Amino acid sequence: MTSRCWVPVPEDSPFTLHNLPYGVFAPDGGAPRVGVAIGEHVLDLARALDDDTFARPALNAFLAQGRDRWRDVRAKITALLTDASGRDTVEPALHRADRVRMLMPFEPADYVDFYASEHHAANIGRMLRPGQEPLTPQWKHLPIGYHGRSGTLVVSGTDVVRPWGQTRPADGAEPPFGPSRRLDIEAEVGFVVGTPSPRGTRVGVDDFADHVFGVCLVNDWSARDLQAWEYVPLGPFLAKSFATSVSPWIVPLDALGAARTAPPERTEPLRPYLRDGEDWGLDLALEVRLNGQVVSRPPFSAMYWTPAQMLAHMTVNGASLRTGDFYASGTVSGPGPRERGCLMEITWNGRDPVTLPDGSTRTFLEDGDEVAITATAPGPDGTRIGFGEVRGRVVAQPLRTED
Amino acid sequence: MTSRCWVPVPEDSPFTLHNLPYGVFAPDGGAPRVGVAIGEHVLDLARALDDDTFARPALNAFLAQGRDRWRDVRAKITALLTDASGRDTVEPALHRADRVRMLMPFEPADYVDFYASEHHAANIGRMLRPGQEPLTPQWKHLPIGYHGRSGTLVVSGTDVVRPWGQTRPADGAEPPFGPSRRLDIEAEVGFVVGTPSPRGTRVGVDDFADHVFGVCLVNDWSARDLQAWEYVPLGPFLAKSFATSVSPWIVPLDALGAARTAPPERTEPLRPYLRDGEDWGLDLALEVRLNGQVVSRPPFSAMYWTPAQMLAHMTVNGASLRTGDFYASGTVSGPGPRERGCLMEITWNGRDPVTLPDGSTRTFLEDGDEVAITATAPGPDGTRIGFGEVRGRVVAQPLRTED
Structure with missing residues (x-):
C-alpha cells in the first residue's frame, strides 16, 4: 500500500493506515458509536460512511455482517483516508482521541x-x-x-x-x-x-x-x-x-x-x-x-x-x-x-x-x-x-x- | 385463596391457579410473545393485560422490572382468571396449549x-x-x-x-x-x-x-x-x-x-x-x-x-x-x-x-x-x-x- 494518509499519524503511533482497529467511543456529550482509530484521531464511521450500522453502542451488528463486508468497509475507510480530495467532507467525522471516552467495543455472548x-x-x-x-x-x-x-x-x-x-x-x-x-x-x-x-x-x-x-x-x-x-x-x-x-x-x-x-x-x-x-x-x-x-x-x-x-x-x-x-x-x-x-x-x-x-x-x-x-x-x-x-x-x- | 378459576383446569394439570408459570409461545402464524399457563391453555399477557412488556420474544424485559412488579402482575392475572365477569374480554387472549409452540423463555446472559x-x-x-x-x-x-x-x-x-x-x-x-x-x-x-x-x-x-x-x-x-x-x-x-x-x-x-x-x-x-x-x-x-x-x-x-x-x-x-x-x-x-x-x-x-x-x-x-x-x-x-x-x-x- 503506497498511498499516503492525509490524517497526520505520528511515527510512534500504533494506529497507522495499515491497522485501522475498530472500537466504540462516546464523543463529548454524544451517544456511543463505532469508530476507527487513525493516529491521534477516531473516525466516526456512521458519519464518514453514512451508514447506520455504526451508529450503535457495540460492534455486533457489523460483526454479524461477515467477512466480505468487513473487507469492503476496510477498503472504503482506506480510500477515505488516502483520497485527500474528500478531506473536507471527512474531517468533520474525525474526533481527537484524547477528547472521547472509549467503551466496551462489543456486547459479549459467551x-x-x-x-x-x-x-x-x-x-x-x-x-x-x-x-x-x-x-x-x-x-x-x-x-x-x-x-x-x-x-x-x-x-x-x-x-x-x-x-x-x-x-x-x-x-x-x-x-x-x-x-x-x-x-x-x-x-x-x-x-x-x-x-x-x-x-x-x-x-x-x-x-x-x-x-x-x-x-x-x-x-x-x-x-x-x-x-x-x-x-x-x-x-x-x-x-x-x-x-x-x-x-x-x-x-x-x-x-x-x-x-x-x-x-x-x-x-x-x-x-x-x-x-x-x-x-x-x-x-x-x-x-x-x-x-x-x-x-x-x-x-x-x-x-x-x-x-x-x-x-x-x-x-x-x-x-x-x-x-x-x-x-x-x-x-x-x-x-x-x-x-x-x-x-x-x-x-x-x-x-x-x-x-x-x-x-x-x-x-x-x-x-x-x-x-x-x-x-x-x-x-x-x-x-x-x-x-x-x-x-x-x-x-x-x-x-x-x-x- | 378460595376464589375459583373460570378457565377449566383438569385435576391432574400441573398448571393450576396457584402456579401461573411464565413462558414464551408462538401462536399459529403469530409472533413470539409472553404467556402464562393455566390448565390446558396459555394466556397471552400482552393482550390480556394490554401491556407491551409481554409482546416480546423473551421474558427479560419483565424480569428486569423487579419483584414488586412481578407480584403486581401475578395479582392481576389471578384477578383476571377468577373474576368471571371479565371472561368475555379475557377469553380471546387464551390459546389452547396444544396449538402453540413453546420457545426459549428468556435470553440467557451468563x-x-x-x-x-x-x-x-x-x-x-x-x-x-x-x-x-x-x-x-x-x-x-x-x-x-x-x-x-x-x-x-x-x-x-x-x-x-x-x-x-x-x-x-x-x-x-x-x-x-x-x-x-x-x-x-x-x-x-x-x-x-x-x-x-x-x-x-x-x-x-x-x-x-x-x-x-x-x-x-x-x-x-x-x-x-x-x-x-x-x-x-x-x-x-x-x-x-x-x-x-x-x-x-x-x-x-x-x-x-x-x-x-x-x-x-x-x-x-x-x-x-x-x-x-x-x-x-x-x-x-x-x-x-x-x-x-x-x-x-x-x-x-x-x-x-x-x-x-x-x-x-x-x-x-x-x-x-x-x-x-x-x-x-x-x-x-x-x-x-x-x-x-x-x-x-x-x-x-x-x-x-x-x-x-x-x-x-x-x-x-x-x-x-x-x-x-x-x-x-x-x-x-x-x-x-x-x-x-x-x-x-x-x-x-x-x-x-x-x-
Whole structure:
C-alpha cells in the first residue's frame, strides 16, 4: 500500500493506515458509536460512511455482517483516508482521541478462556505438582479451555475491585474469608467472533478467518488463593469471575497479514480437526507494565496452540458460535524469565519477589496498583502496528461490617 | 385463596391457579410473545393485560422490572382468571396449549452450573477416586460451581446432537476421536435471575427472592468420556457445551411458598455469608423418564446447598448479576438407588446396566433415546403444582468424511 494518509499519524503511533482497529467511543456529550482509530484521531464511521450500522453502542451488528463486508468497509475507510480530495467532507467525522471516552467495543455472548502457552502451563505444573510431569496428559493433544463470565468483561480503564472469598484452611481449621491476598494478572490475547455457526456443526481449523473478526488484549485478573481452594474438580470460578479487562480497539485479522507465523513445532501428532493448513500463529510482542514499569515482555509467537486451533476445538463437539462470542488465549508466557505473563510465574508463586526499577517490590498486586498491557505486531514493509493497551487499577472493596 | 378459576383446569394439570408459570409461545402464524399457563391453555399477557412488556420474544424485559412488579402482575392475572365477569374480554387472549409452540423463555446472559447434591458428588467421588474421601475438602464449605455455555441453552423439545471429541487413550496410543460413547443426562433445577446487581457488590443470602424470579427444569447433557480426558485442571468444557435443555415454563418463586423447606442439617459450620435466615430448600419431586419409562425419582429437598446460598456464593467475590443470568443446581440425587439424577450414578459408571420396564437395557444414551424430566411441588391446601417437562431426543451428527 503506497498511498499516503492525509490524517497526520505520528511515527510512534500504533494506529497507522495499515491497522485501522475498530472500537466504540462516546464523543463529548454524544451517544456511543463505532469508530476507527487513525493516529491521534477516531473516525466516526456512521458519519464518514453514512451508514447506520455504526451508529450503535457495540460492534455486533457489523460483526454479524461477515467477512466480505468487513473487507469492503476496510477498503472504503482506506480510500477515505488516502483520497485527500474528500478531506473536507471527512474531517468533520474525525474526533481527537484524547477528547472521547472509549467503551466496551462489543456486547459479549459467551466467553471462553484457553490455556495455550506451553511455557505457562509447564511453569504452573512445576509449581503446583513438583516432581511430576509439568503438563497434564492431554495438554499437547487439545487446547484446554473453560468458560468464563461474560457479564464481568470490562473495558480498559475500569477499576478492578479486589475480590473477597474463602481460601484453603490450615488442617482442621475453618477456611479463612477475606480479601484475596494473591491477586494476579494474566496477560492474554483475545479473539472476537463475528460470523455465527449453527449448533450440531463444526468450524474447521481453516475457516478461522471467516468467523473471527479481530484481536484485542486481555487481562484475566486472577485470585490465586481463591482458585487454589475452589478449583478441584470443576475449574476456576470466583477466582476469575469478578473482572476480565479488554482493550478498547479490535484489530481486524486483515491488518495482521504480516504478523502471521508458524506456531512452534508440534511434539505430538494432532487429530485431523486440529491440523492447520494455514499458519495462524501470530508474532505479537506484548509488554506488561506495573505502575508504569515494565515487568515482562511475553511473545505471543511462542504459543503452542493457535487461535484457529482453539476455534476448531471449541466447536468440534457441535457447540454453536454466536456473534459476540469471545475467547482468550490464556496467559502468554515465553521461555525466558522476563517473558512470563503473570506474577505467579514471575515471582514463582510468591517465593521470589520482583524488584521494580523504582525499587519497590511485589509478589502479588497491592491496592492502588495499576497494570497496563500493550502489544505491537509487524505491519507491511517493516512498519509496526499496535493494539493500544488494556489497563486497570486495583481498588479495595468498600468496608464490610461483617463477612 | 378460595376464589375459583373460570378457565377449566383438569385435576391432574400441573398448571393450576396457584402456579401461573411464565413462558414464551408462538401462536399459529403469530409472533413470539409472553404467556402464562393455566390448565390446558396459555394466556397471552400482552393482550390480556394490554401491556407491551409481554409482546416480546423473551421474558427479560419483565424480569428486569423487579419483584414488586412481578407480584403486581401475578395479582392481576389471578384477578383476571377468577373474576368471571371479565371472561368475555379475557377469553380471546387464551390459546389452547396444544396449538402453540413453546420457545426459549428468556435470553440467557451468563450460565453457571453448581454441584450442590451431596449424594451426587459423593457417588462421583466414590467412582472416580475409590478409597479416598468421596467429597473434596472444600465441598461442605462452599457450593462448587463453574460457568457453562449460555449460547447452547435450548428449549425442551430441541433435538440434541451427539457430540464428537477426543477421549482418553490407552497408554502410549493416540487419543481416540469420534462420537461420545458415554452420553449422559443430568437432572437439574434452574434459577432465572431478574434483578441485576452491580460489579463490586455482593447479593446477600437473604436477598435471594429480590433477585431470582423463578425456577425451571434442566437437563445438563454430559459426555462422560470427553469429560474424563479434558477436565483436569480447568473443569468440564466440550463435555457439556454442546447443549443444555431447559423447560419452557418458569415457575415464579411466589408460587413456591408451600414448597419451601429446611435444607439438610449442615455438618460443617458455614461462613456468615452462607448462613441463611430463611429456608430456601425446595421440596420438588423430580421424575426422570427414558423413552417413557421412569428410571429415577430424585428429590430436590435432599440438596445440601440451597439456591439462595448458590446466589450468595456466586456474587461474594463482587461478580455482578445481569437480567437473564441463569444458574442450575447440578445433578439432583437423593440417598436411594432409584433417586439418582444421572445414568453414571444409576449404572455405576456403566458397570451395572439398568433394565427398563420394557426389558431394554442401558448404560449410557443411544441415538434415538428420548429423555423427559418432570417435577411437582406442594401447592397451598394440599394441592400440587407442576413444572411441566424438559424433554430432548439424542440424534447422531450428520455423517463425516473425515475426523
